[in-house]
Amino acid sequence: MQNSASTLIIPVESQVRELDAKLLLACFAAERGFPVIIGSRAYIHFQAASIPRGVYLAKSMRHLSNLMFLILRRLGHDIVAWEEEALVHPPAETYFTLRLSPVTVRNVSHVFAWGQENVDLLKSYPKLPKNLPIHVTGNPRGDMLRKELRPYFDLAAKDLKQRYGNFILINTNFSDVNPFIPNIGLFLPNQDSQQPKRLGQSGAGMSMAFAEGLYKHKLAVLEDFKQLIPALESAFPDLNIIVRPHPSENQKLYRDIAAQCIRVKVITEGNVIPWLLASEALVHNGCTTGLEAYVLGVPAVSYLATLNEFYDYEFQGLPTKLSYQCFNFEQLKETLSRIHVSEIGAADGSDRLDLINYYLAARNGPFACERIIDILEASGYKEKQPPAQSVCNYLQGWLFTKVKAALTYLNMHRPGPNRSGYHDHRFPELSVSDIEHKIAHLGSLLRRFENIRVEQFSKHIFKIST
Incomplete structure (x- = not known):
């Protein structure tokens, strides 16, 4: 490992959805x-402020990240991004x-697009910086759907079949x-009906x-x-029904x-991929798991009993x-x-194939992870860290x-439903051996990563290196 190389900083918000894919990227990078x-x-x-200068990989470019992006830049980190919800x-x-935020986007050095549709969308943004490179790389979450890595989920899928038998999965x-906690919903709770509505986090x-x-x-759906x-x-x-709520949902309603x-069982454990592979079929309404099911060859049905063509097709259409x-x-x-009697399988056809090819790159050939690391290398991040900021800028970023952190900590521990419970729900405690086990499994399938080392950096954070 070259000490002069930039540290790749990979934050994970939803462990069950993101961790496996981002660990794969971490291994390729290390x-x-x-x-x-x-x-x-x-x-x-x-x-x-304790992480060596490097490249922070952001999962979005929303205005909610304006302050954090400013802090990262003041500390001397560069920022690259993809759009998790693209x-x-x-x-x-x-x-x-x-x-998107004009302030946030200006602080980004490279954008990694899921596919050509993502590029076309971003390039139509009126406030996009003229020289911002947008690369069609695919996404590590797409890598985890590829045939080479599908066996990664075989044992988990087999275990689910043994535990729950034949089942329909409802996502x-x-x-x-x-919402899991009130302020992350579309609207903030409002006790006074005379007061105007205020948008919550998801509606900002x-x-x-x-x-x-x-x-x-x-609400109707x-x-x-x-x-x-x-x-x-x-x-x-003769079938069980497994309900898998979104990680940001309140599960009480379903329980x-x-x-x-x-x-009927309500279960949120683990990555959704083994659940899809173990199921007879998926039922959803405009959920990304419908796309994942399609790529995996799992029958999926979108239930549209309440149809609004604008929201159901223009918003959640893919x-x-x-x-x-x-x-x-x-x-x-x-x-x-x-589907149950095997009369039909997963939905198919040339129109669907054209659609997935437009939206999702790197379904074969080099992995999306490899394409992303290629770009970081070509940009010089392997040879050197981003330039140090002035003492004044660094101290401002540190402060x-x-x-x-102090304000966030207070918010996480306020009485009632709080951010601490929400965090632990989305990112349960992990050990070094948990991470090592996942990496060993990935490596055994790809015949690589033998020299990868894992260390605890601090609570909930790990260092991956060779």
């Missing part, structure tokens, strides 16, 4: 000579105000209207008209799914439903278009019955880090 810091996003932010996004006008994505950047329409639609869960149990007496049923579409329960029952 193998090429980059020291890597990976772990909880919140705790990496706490330790930002595969399922609203129309451009809303996407730009919701997911929900209603955190806008059923939306127009009020778009947010109100989306809220009304999501949530009601459909509340009725759907027990109805599926009755319709398929209350499951308590009134016999074969996973829906890649799935069978059912507009009432009888259609859904018939489709699932045909901001400490103040922000």
Whole structure:
């Protein structure tokens, strides 16, 4: 390992969704000579001033990151980014105000796009810096869907089959209207109906008209799914029903439903991929798991009993278009019955293939991880760190880090539903041996990563190197 190399800083927000893919990227980077810091996003932010100068990999460029990006730059870190939610996004006008900030984007050195559609969308952003490089690399989460790495989930999928038998998987994505903690929803709680509504974290950047329409639609679809869960149990007496809420959702609603049923279970453990592979079929409504199911060859059905063509097709259209579409329960029952008796498999066709090829690159050839590291190497980050900031800038960044960490800590531990519980829900405690086991498994499939070392950097944070 070259001491002069930039440290690649990889924050993880949702462990079950992101960790495996980002560990794969960390291994490719370490193998090429980059020291890597990976772990909880919140705790990496706490330790930002203690990490050697390097390249911070951001998962979004929202205005909510303006302050953190300023801090990182003051500390001497460069920032590269991808857009975590690029595969399922609203129309451009809303996407730009919701997911992009002129201030944040100006602080980014490179953007790694999931596919050509992502590039076309970003290049239409009126405030995009003229010389910002956007690279079609694919994404490490896409790498985990490839055939080479599918066996990574075989044991977990086999275990799920043994534990839960034959089951239909229901993935929900209603955190806008059923949030884990109130302020991450589409609207902040409002005790006084006379006061104007205020947008919550997931709605920050939306127009009020778009947010109100989306809220009304999501509430209606949530009601459909509340009725759907027990109805599926009755319709398929030989199958279990597994409900997997979005990591940002409040699970109580689903657990209350499951308590009134016999074969319904609410489970959030682990990555969604083994759950998909173990299931007979996926039922969703515009959820990214519909895309993942398509790539994996797993039958997926988008349940559209309450249809709003604007939100269902213009906003959440990709996973829906890649799935069978059912507009009432009888259609859904018939489709699932045909899947159950192997009369039909996963949705296919040339239109769907063209669609996935437009949205998702690196489905074969070099992995997305390799393409990303190629760009970091070509940009000189392997040979040297980003230039040091002035003493004044660094001290300002250090002070901001400490103040922000203290305020965040207080917010995480306030009474009632708080950020600490939310953090631990999305990023449970991990040990060095947990990380080593995952890396060994990845390495055995790809026949590499034998020399990768894992060390505890601090709480919830690990150093990956050779």
